[in-house]
Amino acid sequence: MSDIIRTDRPPEAAARKTGEFMPTLQLSTDHDLCPGCGEPLALRTVLESIVDLGMSQQCVGVIGIGCYTALTSIMDVDLIQALHGRAPSVATGSKRMRPETLIFTLQGDGDMANEGLQEVIHTAARGESVTCILLNNGVFGETGGHMTATTVIGQRTKNSLDGRDAAYHGHPIDMIGLLAPLGGTAYAARGSVHDAAGVAKTRRMVRRAFEAQLRGDGFSIVEILTMCPTGWFIPTEEGPDYLDTVMGEIHVTGEWKRDGQLLQQAADPPEAD
Amino acid sequence: MTRRLMEGSEAMAEAAIAAGCRFFAGYPMTPFTELLENFAAKLPTAGGTCINAESELEAVGMAWGACATGARAATGSTGQGLSLMQESLSEITRAELPLVVFNMARGQSDYYQATRGGGHGDYRHLVLAPIDVNEAIHHVQLAFHLADHWRNPVLIYGDYLLGHTAEAVDVVREGFDPLPEKDWAVDGSRGGGGDPRNLNPIGMVPGIKGIDPDSFWKRLQAKHDAMEAAEKRFDQEHLEDAELLVVAFGSMARFARHVVRELRAEGVRVGYFRPITLWPFPSEALAQAAAGVRKVAVLEQNAGQMIDDVRLSVLGAAPVAPIGGISSDSAGFGVGPLLDIETIRGRVENALDGSGARA
Ligand SMILES: Cc1ncc(C[n+]2csc(CCOP(=O)(O)OP(=O)(O)O)c2C)c(N)n1
Ligand code: SF4
Ligand SMILES: [Mg+2]
Numbered sequence A: 001m002s003d004i005i006r007t008d009r010p011p012e013a014a015a016r017k018t019g020e021f022m023p024t025l026q027l028s029t030d031h032d033l034c035p036g037c038g039e040p041l042a043l044r045t046v047l048e049s050i051v052d053l054g055m056s057q058q059c060v061g062v063i064g065i066g067c068y069t070a071l072t073s074i075m076d077v078d079l080i081q082a083l084h085g086r087a088p089s090v091a092t093g094s095k096r097m098r099p100e101t102l103i104f105t106l107q108g109d110g111d112m113a114n115e116g117l118q119e120v121i122h123t124a125a126r127g128e129s130v131t132c133i134l135l136n137n138g139v140f141g142e143t144g145g146h147m148t149a150t151t152v153i154g155q156r157t158k159n160s161l162d163g164r165d166a167a168y169h170g171h172p173i174d175m176i177g178l179l180a181p182l183g184g185t186a187y188a189a190r191g192s193v194h195d196a197a198g199v200a201k202t203r204r205m206v207r208r209a210f211e212a213q214l215r216g217d218g219f220s221i222v223e224i225l226t227m228c229p230t231g232w233f234i235p236t237e238e239g240p241d242y243l244d245t246v247m248g249e250i251h252v253t254g255e256w257k258r259d260g261q262l263l264q265q266a267a268d269p270p271e272a273d
Numbered sequence B: 001m002t003r004r005l006m007e008g009s010e011a012m013a014e015a016a017i018a019a020g021c022r023f024f025a026g027y028p029m030t031p032f033t034e035l036l037e038n039f040a041a042k043l044p045t046a047g048g049t050c051i052n053a054e055s056e057l058e059a060v061g062m063a064w065g066a067c068a069t070g071a072r073a074a075t076g077s078t079g080q081g082l083s084l085m086q087e088s089l090s091e092i093t094r095a096e097l098p099l100v101v102f103n104m105a106r107g108q109s110d111y112y113q114a115t116r117g118g119g120h121g122d123y124r125h126l127v128l129a130p131i132d133v134n135e136a137i138h139h140v141q142l143a144f145h146l147a148d149h150w151r152n153p154v155l156i157y158g159d160y161l162l163g164h165t166a167e168a169v170d171v172v173r174e175g176f177d178p179l180p181e182k183d184w185a186v187d188g189s190r191g192g193g194g195d196p197r198n199l200n201p202i203g204m205v206p207g208i209k210g211i212d213p214d215s216f217w218k219r220l221q222a223k224h225d226a227m228e229a230a231e232k233r234f235d236q237e238h239l240e241d242a243e244l245l246v247v248a249f250g251s252m253a254r255f256a257r258h259v260v261r262e263l264r265a266e267g268v269r270v271g272y273f274r275p276i277t278l279w280p281f282p283s284e285a286l287a288q289a290a291a292g293v294r295k296v297a298v299l300e301q302n303a304g305q306m307i308d309d310v311r312l313s314v315l316g317a318a319p320v321a322p323i324g325g326i327s328s329d330s331a332g333f334g335v336g337p338l339l340d341i342e343t344i345r346g347r348v349e350n351a352l353d354g355s356g357a358r359a
Helices: A039-052 A067-074 A087-097 A109-115 A117-125 A175-179 A196-215 A236-247 B008-018 B033-042 B056-068 B079-094 B111-116 B133-150 B160-164 B213-230 B250-265 B283-289 B306-314 B341-352
Strands: A059-063 A078-081 A102-108 A131-136 A185-192 A219-225 A254-258 A261-267 B004-007 B021-026 B049-052 B072-077 B099-105 B126-128 B154-159 B166-169 B234-237 B244-247 B270-275 B277-279 B295-298 B320-322
Touching: A039 A067, A039 A102, A039 A131, A039 A196, A059 A067, A059 A087, A067 A078, A067 A102, A078 B056, A087 A102, A087 A109, A087 A117, A087 A131, A087 B021, A087 B049, A087 B056, A102 A109, A102 A196, A109 A117, A109 A131, A109 A175, A117 A131, A117 A175, A117 A219, A117 B056, A131 A196, A175 A185, A175 A219, A185 A196, A196 A219, A196 A254, B004 B008, B008 B021, B008 B033, B008 B099, B008 B133, B008 B154, B008 B160, B008 B166, B021 B033, B021 B056, B033 B049, B033 B072, B033 B160, B049 B056, B056 B072, B056 B079, B056 B099, B072 B079, B072 B133, B079 B099, B079 B111, B079 B213, B099 B133, B099 B160, B111 B154, B111 B277, B126 B133, B133 B154, B133 B166, B154 B160, B154 B250, B160 B250, B234 B250, B234 B283, B244 B250, B244 B341, B250 B270, B250 B341, B270 B283, B283 B306, B295 B306, B295 B341, B306 B320
Parallel strands: A059 A078, A059 A102, A102 A131, A131 A219, A185 A219, B021 B049, B021 B072, B072 B099, B099 B154, B126 B154, B244 B270, B244 B295, B295 B320
Antiparallel strands: A185 A254, A254 A261, B004 B166, B126 B277, B234 B270
16 A cells, blocks of 8 residues: 555655666666666666576676667676677677676667677577577667667658658568577567566566576577657657557567477566566 | 697697687688687587687677686687678777687788788787797797787787698697786676676776777777887898898798798808787887898788888888789689799799899
C-alpha cells in the first residue's frame, strides 16, 4: 500500500530525484544524452543486473561506437572501448583469456546490424560465452538520425525523408530472429524501455542472459528497443508511444530462445527468478 | 644444444610460446598460413588458445581483447590481410595495448604499410625485420618484451622465404629486463570502486564527461619519440674504406650480405648495412656508414619504398640508387627471380661501375 501515491493530500516528502535511484555501478547521473533518450534506461538494466549477480568486480564491458559511448564516463565497470561494429570479437578475446569474468558488449543497431553484422553472427555461431547488448533505436542517433539496417518500413530518417521504402531502401533486419536460431546461441530476447513494465522485463532478460553466460551455456543476446526522439524528429514525450507502435510492430519483444531452445512464440521472461 | 631442423613458421610459433604468448587468432593466407597452423597445433598444449577467426577483421579484434586483459597475444596475416586490420591496429596503438603482429608478406612491398601504417591518425609500430630463422626466434621474443615495455604494438616483418626455409635452430627462452606490473589490464577488478579502467584510444577518463584526445595524443607522441630514440637497431660490415654501400633488409639482406662478402674476398671495396628495425629507422647509423662512400645502392624487392628512408638518412651526402625492384613468381607469393645470388651480384657490380670501388 505504501507504494501507492495518495492524491487526497499533499505528499509528505518532496519528490525523489533520479539521483537517488542511481544504480550502484553508475558514477553519476550527469551525462550528455538527450532528454527522453532510452539508452540511459537500458544501461541501468545492465548495471543493475551485474550487481544482482554479485559480479561488480569481475565484469568487463566492451563498448561500440554510438551515443551510448558517452555513457562510459558514468559507468563504474572495467571497460574496453572497441571500434564501430567490432566489439563481439574484442569480447571474444577477453573472455577466452579471462573465462571467470562476466563479459558484455554494448552496441547500437548501426554498430551491430550495419557495421559489424558478421562479427555478431560469427560470435553467436561459435557459441562464445559472451553477452551482447544491442540498443536498437532504428537510427544512427550519433550522426544525427540516419537510416540503419533495422529502420522499419515507413520510418522517416535523414536519408529516407519520405520514410523507408522497401522497394528503394530494402527491408529491415530482425536481429533476434536472425541470431536466435544459430546453434551457439543459448539465450536471445528483445526487450523495450518505453514503459516501466518494459524496463522491468528487460532487466530480467539481461539477468537471464548473464546467467546463461556464467553457466557457460553459450552465446547470449538481449536487444533493447530504445527511444531516440532526436533521431526520430518527434517531440520528446511522443518517444515511448512511437517506439511501441512503429518499432514494436516489426521488432517483436519477448524471449525468443531460452536454455538453447527456440520458443514457438516470443514470451515474457518468467517473473520469479 | 638441441638443434632441430625447423621451418621459420614453426620456429616463430615456438618462440612466441616460449615468450609466454597464450593467444593467437588468424585467417589463412599464403605465406602466413603455416604460422597459423603451428599456433593452432601448439598453443592448446601450452595452455593457450588459437582461434581460426572468420576474417582478419575479427582476428585482430580477438587479439585486441586478449591483450587488453594482460595476456601476451598475437595476430598476423599477409599484407592484404593486414590492410583489413589497419583500423583496429591504429586504435590498439592509441589505446596503448601490447600486441604482436606478424606480417608474413609476399615479398617486401609492404614496407610502407609496416613503417607508415595504413590506418588513421598519428601512430607508430616498432617493426623488426629478421634476416633468418635464427634471428626470427630472437625477434619474436624481443617483440613480446618490447610490446609490454612500451605498451605498443610490435610488428615482425617476415616473408615466404623466412616462413618456409628450414634451418637447424634451437628455440631457447630468453631473459629480458623485468617489466612493470600490468595494472592497466582489464580483469573487472576495478569495477564498483569508483575508479574503473577504460582502455580507449581517445582520452576518455571514467567519471569525466567528454574526451581529451589532444593531451592524450600528445602524450602518446612523446612516447613514440622516446621509442624512436631508444630502439634503433642495425647491422653493418665491411665499412672500412668502402666506396659503395649496399643497404637491404630482411630476406634480401641475406643475399646482399653474401654478395658483399664475396666481392670483398675479391678485394672490391664494398660495404653492407642492414636496418634491423624498419621503424625506428637507424638513420644516424646509416648516415655514418655512408659518410665516406661514393654511392649507396638499395636492394629491396619492391618498386622502391625503403629507399625513401635511405635518402632521408643520407641527406644528399652520396647518390642513392635502387638496385632491386618488383620481382614476383607467377603465383604472386613474392618468390621472384631477384632472389638469386648471381642476379644480385650482377646488379651490385653494375652499381660498382664508376664508383671507384674496384681495386
Ligand atoms: C568505421 C566507422 N564508420 C562510421 C563511424 C561514424 N559513426 C559514429 S556513431 C555511428 C552510428 C551509431 O549508430 P548506433 O550504433 O545505432 O548508435 P546510436 O547513436 O543510435 O546510439 C556512426 C555511423 C565510425 N565511428 N566508424
Ligand atoms: S540522438 Fe537519440 S540515441 Fe542519441 S542521445 Fe539523443 S535521443 Fe539518445
Ligand atoms: Mg542506433
